Amino acid sequence: MLEISRRWQEEWYFRGIFEGRVDNSRPKFFITVPYPYVQGPPHIGHGRTFTISDIVARLKRMQGYNVLFPIAWHITGTPIQSVADRISKGDAEIRSLYEWYVGIYVKDKEEASRIIESFKDPWNIAKFFAGHYEEDLKMLGPSIDFTRQFTTGDPEYSSFIIWQYYKLRELGFIAQGKHSVLFAPAEGQAVGEHDIRGGDEINIEMLEFNLVKFRWGDKHLVAATFRPETIFGATNIWINPAATYVEARVNGETWIVSKQAAWKLSYQDKEVKVIREVSGRELLGVQAVNPATGSFLYVLPASFVDDDTGTGVVYSVPAHAPFDYAALMDLAGVDDEFGRIARSISPVGIIRVEGYGEWPAADIVGRMGIRSQGDRGKLEEATKAIYRDEYYSGVMRDNTPFPGIKVSEAKERAVQLLREKGAWDIMYETEPRLIYTRGGNRVIVAVIRDQWFLNYGHPEWKPKIREALESMKIIPSSYRVNFESTVNWLGMRPCARKRGLGTRLPWDNEWIIESLSDSTIYMAFYTVARHVKDGEVSKVLGELASKVIGSNGSDEDSLNKLLSFYDYVFLGKGQPLILPEVARRAREEFSYWYPVDQRHSGIDLVGNHLSFFIAHHAAIFPREMWPRSITLNNFVIRNGQKMSRSLGNVLPLREAVGNYPPDMVRLYVAYEADLENLLDWKDKEVAVVLSRLITFWRVANEIISMPAEPMSEYKPSLPSEWLLNSVDKALLAAPSLIDGMRIREYVLDSFFNMLNAVEVYMELKDELPESKVVLREFLRRWLVLLSPLMPHLTEELWHRLGNSSMLSLEQWIVPAREPSDAVERAVGIVFRTIDDARELLRIKGKANSIHIYVGPSNELYDLVRTISSKIAEGRDVGAIIRELTGDPRFSGIKQRIPDLVRRMISGQLPRDVVDREAEMSAFKYFKRVMERRLGVSVVIHDALNPGSDLGGKARAALPGRPSIFIE
RNA sequence: GCGGGGGUACCCGAGCAUGGUCAAAGGGGGCGGGUUUAGGUCCCGUUGGCGAAGGCCUGCGUGGGUUCAAAUCCCACCCCCCGCCCCA
Structure with missing residues (x-):
């Protein structure tokens, strides 16, 4: 399965089928995930976030949307810098951590050691991990457009950030003032949590x-x-x-x-x-x-x-x-x-x-x-x-x-x-009072006089942030309050530091815009990345950027050129003073893809990045370009423990998708927990999910291997109808489940329940002449249904089934007719009866055979249905009994009414019944299944016309509740 | 403190919005059985108590309440987890 998966990944990415191209004839869907911070390899937590967004992206694509799902790499800020510093200083702890990280990719020890040496330059860290990040993600098979990738250290990205910060400054949203920071006097610099010894474990105030x-x-x-x-x-x-x-x-x-x-x-x-x-x-x-x-x-x-x-x-x-x-x-x-x-x-x-x-x-x-x-x-x-x-x-x-x-x-x-x-x-x-840097120097509080801030509390900004938030969908909705409280306390926030990687503040180049401040509207940059990354264009923009920064913004000519370009591209304002043709194409693409339809992220970003994302869009873009929705998922833990570097139990994505088929990893992370909950990567349960996946693979291949005898006309028997009904129901339900981010339910319905159903059907198939045709048709629909979840195996099976098209690009199937659930309910009665019979067998001990009496008079079915609807109307017991005993329809079974009403009200009898024919038919067809489950022979009797009425049980049969005799 | 989430069987964990079909999905672990030279894997059953016919009793943090009926609704209390800024 691993090999098959790799083959399809190569095929998809080589053919570039996920690359987004403007197509005005189709509706677009723009989904993004926060670009990862590449100071190390991706782990299974990233796997969860990417899998979930990919399920959405793939479904939307199959539903006919032109989907753009891009990615880039975040390198701004101090963490990468401080890793580089520590490696330069020969810090053993960081070295062994990076030996592990690098060792994931580079097996040769000497080679690895050379690479780590090169990490004294922070850019090499960024480059190394960005490159491998892409490989690792691809092993998961996400439908990402990798052609638009960039890093936040690229010169053209800097030109974009310069534009953004001039916009904010024009609006008056940037301020300067006093600010307190953690500071190490011996090192002469401000320090972040990652620079402090034990900083990830303690909460520093x-x-x-x-x-x-x-x-x-x-x-x-x-x-x-x-x-x-x-x-x-x-x-x-x-x-x-x-x-x-x-x-x-x-x-x-x-x-x-x-x-x-x-x-x-x-x-x-x-x-x-x-x-x-x-x-x-x-x-x-x-x-x-x-x-x-x-x-x-x-x-x-x-x-x-x-x-x-x-x-x-x-x-x-x-x-x-x-x-x-x-x-x-x-x-x-x-x-x-x-x-x-x-x-x-x-x-x-x-x-x-x-x-x-x-x-x-x-x-x-x-x-x-x-x-x-x-x-x-x-x-x-x-x-x-x-x-x-x-x-x-x-x-x-x-x-x-x-x-x-x-x-x-x-x-x-x-x-x-x-x-x-x-x-x-x-x-x-x-x-705590005594804290030290990793270099062993005391950390105290310093007050900086000329700190630059973003003033989120500005009276013209905050109301807009609120408005933008209100206009967005937040799923799971329980997180909306977290956003609201974040927006409430947002005020002055430092947006630049004097250390680290990133773009310098264009009008005060001692400062570097910090990482949470340069990552707020970059989704817009994805839409134009293909155009500005081009060698010549990149050079022009990069040179302008460095001139602006070099002159502290006083080079007005360069500044105006730069601003005019992005003003035109993103706001449609004025005319570009440079690169008019590029600007026109970029503008076209931006106008097509924007706004962001969905941003999916881990919940840790609610209180910062995601709120800033909303805020900066609200500040810079017109309302119609504001993001439409944010969706979230919780973290991943491992075997009941939080993953942390200090515990050494972080599960790198590559290890997960290297040991298991990617579809299994996807299945696991999508199914194991609801979005709001922690997902526990338990090695034991992973094995269980894997065994179900293997069963799926076996069953699907068995269906494919059955000779396909064309059968133009057939009347599906009840089990066939039941099977096709189930898959149709799931096909109908899946889109709204996925839209509502009820991913787990989608997986439960579409994979686990469906697999159980088809296994039951396989037990019966020999008795059903149409079974082969039905199974093939079922499989065709099932593969479509599962494609967003497990694209690799379904793609392979799709081709084995004789299709030459790419399943990942196929149209979603919308069932022609409304699936009925009467059949499903009838089958449900059979399984409930199996449970009952099993209990009786256990009590009784030994048995030769079981007799089941199904289907009392139609009159009784009518009665039960009527009682059920009266209960649903909220009538009380007495009223229902009075009403029904007076009803001429039920005069023949009058004396049974009070007891039935009582038992139905108390919940002893099922309220939801099918008609007599369906129930009888279900029992006849599923006799084989019952025998296999119960281990004894089963005789199905028509309760109205029993072959032999053992123990007088025939009369005890009720609608939805057959009577059982054990012999 | 403020804001959010939660307490379900030996363990993990669904159910709670829309009360009844919930002794409560699913998995782990335990037990029994099958397959196997053995072990592992895999498959089946069982895992609150009682019961010689599908039933009864107890039960979802604690204590009250509403209701014919509460894991589910309401009130009070106890306990746990997460976030609360310059860190990605």
Whole structure:
């Protein structure tokens, strides 16, 4: 099967049957998947996303749409860059990872090692994996047009991004300002998660501390806190006597903070000049002024104070901060000058909160049995608990300027008040505090002054984003809320960095547009890629791009040329100043394919890329070019575990499609889970699916091998009708299932259920003269039905069946007549009866034969049908019984009415019946099947005219519920 | 905290929108049987309890409620997972 699959892939891609060409006589369908970021090989998760979109693409193609399903490669940003950096530095961890990655493709060790060496240049990483990505994807057989591929580092792509960013700038959606980032001072650069040791496992946050300045002579002791509202309850100031502090000029003032803090602050947009070092001990005993109250506070020693957190200066609020309370108690037990001061201090409660007394911190310290400030774990827990309770349900007391105000609000007011007094500032810290780059250097927060932002919150932008979102279909629809909340909080978003691959910001070329910002409207670029990739054209656009960037946008001539080209192509505005003929063709193609009909993606992109995708379309394109729908699927896990590099259990796509036929991989990922759910790649279950696929292959080939005797006229027997009906029903249902992205149901119906049906039919085929013709016809329709799902095997079988056309390009079959489900229901009764009989056999033990009495009087069928419809109308038991006993039609079986109604209402009897003829016929035809399943001989009797009425069972037969006698 | 999703049998997992045919699909695992020199594969059956005739009892996170009828609808509670920005 593997070999057959490869053969068809070669055939498809060699003949280029999936290449999209403008054809105005046919409706178009433009489907895209986010271009993969090529820092490594694709894995089975990509396989899921691509398979699902390919099922859609293939169905649409068979339905007569001109389908475009393109792909490209994303290389922008810092991850590839930092891999290159790490390889250059000889990082062993990354090297072994890439030995594995490269080893997937290159078996020769030396060769592989040479390739990894070349990865010191990030472009080589991108090129290597982009190339292999294409091969790997092709092994899955997707109907992708690979001729439009590009990378985001191509010169013509840069020219396109330049156009996009000038458009956004014209609209006023780009801003510049201050911004905090994670930063490694020793390396002199901002770092991303992938640059941080353990960065993929931990969740790194940036915390904002409030700084409060306590005047001490002409200097300020600067304390850091998360709870500025507690300033009114401050009783003293804590300093760690063992730590090193500094006196430093900060923005024209003299601050006293820890040495560590001064270092950090110097990166946070502050002018910091250290004058001298001071030991913590020297500061003890001095008095500083609380800026909020004017009272003097002593500086006292506390060991819990960490000079690497905040400023190393803490103002003490023993009533509300467990650490402070514990430290105060500790100190009060010491027999010295500071102990005496501590004993004189009484906590000041300033917040009222239910469940606590006047000093909540004292309560919780007592409750949790905390002994001293050394009890860090418990104290941190206590701090968290108090914070939560006070923040959400606490109210300020009368001894503060904000009596009765909720803590959450008082917080802001306190900041306001301190600000007005010039006693407030801000400082950032990371959480967790101590994080390091992979090179081992400390990471802190730095504030950048001239960061470029996209202002998604712009009053002319956000409403349009909302409008675009509203106009789109989101499937599964449960994700719509996620989009809505993303759009709600979208505001200023940095769009450029100083490191990494990508296009430089054309008017400020120190900056590189980052990867989530240069990947928002590139689907438009697919439509024109064929035209602009051409050597000469590419050269022209590339040169213009580099002139614009090189001149920081001041080369107006180049800029105008570039902008005029894309303005014309994408917006139909003005006339192109360059390449008019190319522009005309590109324009034509863009106008044909756009907008994007469907964008299919993993759910991880909802909160960023997909929302930006909507936003940028809304900003730049007219409404009729806005995307039509977004569809999503969840991740893939493996044997119950998350796939992650650190666990080493990532399943590369090539390994999956190298070991199994591609159709099996497709079948598995499409069937195993609904889109919303995690898909578990379980090795055991993969084997099960494979065995079903083999059965399919065997059955299909058996049908093909049967000599085809033409039979012009035949009357299909009930089983034949049943089989053809089933496939017709599935053919009818599949398009709407796939449109609604109910892929799993489509697979269940079309593959698994159909396979079961045909296996049953095969048991009967020898008794049915028309079976061969029926089976061939069935197979023809079935192959069409399955082609989107498993294109390789169906393509092969299609040809073995004697067709010379390409199944992938065949028309979908729309059944000529409405399939009836009466036959199906009749067959369903047979199978239910088999289950019943089996249970009886089990209880009875041994049996020679089973007698089944089918088909009571037509009168009874009528009655049951009538009861059923009355129940459906919602009548109650009494009413139905009264009505029917009065009905002359049923006068002969009056006495059975109450019992039947009762049993049908309670669900003991099936409500959904067929007529007598169909039911009898089903039992006659399926007798063989019953015997095989039950392992004993089966005798079917007409209940109205039984050959022998064993055990008086004939009279017990009911519609849809034959009676059974075991002998 | 806010927003979203979820708790179903030994395990994974469907069902819930449209209540009844649900002791609850499918798979894994277990058990029994067949094939096999053996093992694996494969095939069949079984896997809440009771039952000598198709039935009864218990049962879908916990506790209530609506209904002739609840895994499914309503209310409250407990627990779990995911997202919450400059990272692709």
